[in-house]
Amino acid sequence: QSVLTQPPSASGTPGQRITISCSGSSANIESNYVFWYQQLPGTAPKLLIYRNSQRPSGVPDRFSGSKSGTSASLAISGLRSEDEARYYCATWDNILSGGVFGGGTQLTVL
Amino acid sequence: QLQLQESGPGLVKPSETLSLTCAVSGGSISNTDHYWGWIRQPPGKGLEWIGSVSYSGTTYYSPSLKSRVTISADTSRNRISLRLTSVTAADTALYYCASAQNFLLNLDRWGQGTLVTVSS
Numbered sequence: 001q002s003v004l005t006q007p008p009s010a011s012g013t014p015g016q017r018i019t020i021s022c023s024g025s026s027a028n029i030e031s032n033y034v035f036w037y038q039q040l041p042g043t044a045p046k047l048l049i050y051r052n053s054q055r056p057s058g059v060p061d062r063f064s065g066s067k068s069g070t071s072a073s074l075a076i077s078g079l080r081s082e083d084e085a086r087y088y089c090a091t092w093d094n095i096l097s098g099g100v101f102g103g104g105t106q107l108t109v110l
Numbered sequence: 111q112l113q114l115q116e117s118g119p120g121l122v123k124p125s126e127t128l129s130l131t132c133a134v135s136g137g138s139i140s141n142t143d144h145y146w147g148w149i150r151q152p153p154g155k156g157l158e159w160i161g162s163v164s165y166s167g168t169t170y171y172s173p174s175l176k177s178r179v180t181i182s183a184d185t186s187r188n189r190i191s192l193r194l195t196s197v198t199a200a201d202t203a204l205y206y207c208a209s210a211q212n213f214l215l216n217l218d219r220w221g222q223g224t225l226v227t228v229s230s
Contacts, residue, residue, distance in 0.1 A: 002156070035215045037157070044206055044220040045149075045157065056218060088157055090215045098172045099147075099159035099215050 003028060004089055004102035011108040017077040020105045022089030024070050028100060032092040034072040036065055039086045039104075048087070049074060076107075084109045112137040114207050114221035122201075122228050128194040132207030132221060139188050140165050145210040146190045147217060148181060150203040158203075162214050163190060170214060197228045 005023040012018040022034065036049035047056050049065035052072065064075045072091075076083055089102040118130035132146070139146060147162035161171035163181045171179050180193040190207055204225050208217040 033213060033215070035213075035217070037217070039157075044223055045217070046220070047216070047218045050216050050218070051213070090157075090159070090217075092215060096173050098170070098174075099162075101149075101157040101159060104156040 002103050003093055003096070003100050004091065006087075006089060006102040006105045008103065009106045009108065011110055012076075012079045013110050014079055014081065016079045017075065018079060018107070019076075020074045020087050020089075020107070022072045022074070022102050024072075024091065024093075026070060027095040028070075028091045028093040029067065029072055030070045031094060034065065034067050035090045036063075036072075036074045037088045037090065039088065041085070045088065079109055081109045083107060112209055112219045114209065114219060116205060116207050116221045116224040118205075118224060118226070120225060120227060122197055122226060123230050124198055124228055125196055128192070128197050128201060128226055128228075130192045130205055130207075130224060130226070132190040132192075134188050134190065134209070137209075138185075139183050139190065140185050143212050145170075145214050146181075146183060147208050147210055147214065148190075148192045149206045149208060149217070150201075151206070151223075152200075152203045159215070160192065160194075160205075162210065199228050202226065202228045 037045040039045040052067040053065045145162045148160040204223040206223045209219040
């Protein structure tokens with residue numbers, strides 16, 4: 001059981017905007033940067049968002065991240081079939097003194 | 111462009127030690143703004159951060175694995191190593207190495223991963 005809580009699944013139709021939440025605490029999300037990863041089937045995870053809301057070079061601006069208090073969110077606009085993947089949030093936990101990942105959210109594009 | 115490649119035995123017996131290496135090419139592991147981490151993923155499950163090592167050799171470990179794990183950096187061979195002792199079936203997973211810039215969880219380059227099965 002992770003200290004970061006994500007919904008196990010999410011879904012949307014092409015063109016739609018969806019958000020994936022990541023809930024934590026003052027020991028992790030509230031006091032540290034949040035990172036988001038996309039894992040396509042059978043591949044290694046890929047960094048999608050760093051430092052709460054920054055996009056690495058090459059990541060489309062359809063992907064955006066935000067943080068407020070003890071929660072963070074990943075938003076995907078203009079949903080495409082190739083966005084179907086598992087998404088993970090990650091951050092540092094000051095109490096555990098270690099990195100933590102959320103349980104992951106499987107996104108289905110209907 | 112930085113590339114990482116994990117290698118090691120695909121099968122380890124219970125109670126023995128799991129040893130993996132991560133060969134880094136396209137850059138030096140002595141880069142001062144990089145950390146080098148190990149992450150694992152049990153079959154069909156989520157990601158688990160194992161730990162990281164900095165360019166200077168400072169290590170950071172998951173508290174749940176700290177008593178069994180050692181991560182080290184070999185600058186002469188430009189590679190990172192992972193040792194996990196006293197393994198059980200629960201350690202069966204796909205093991206990834208990854209590089210991080212400036213922040214331990216800013217994992218911007220990943221290897222393809224190597225599957226390790228713990229079984230007698």
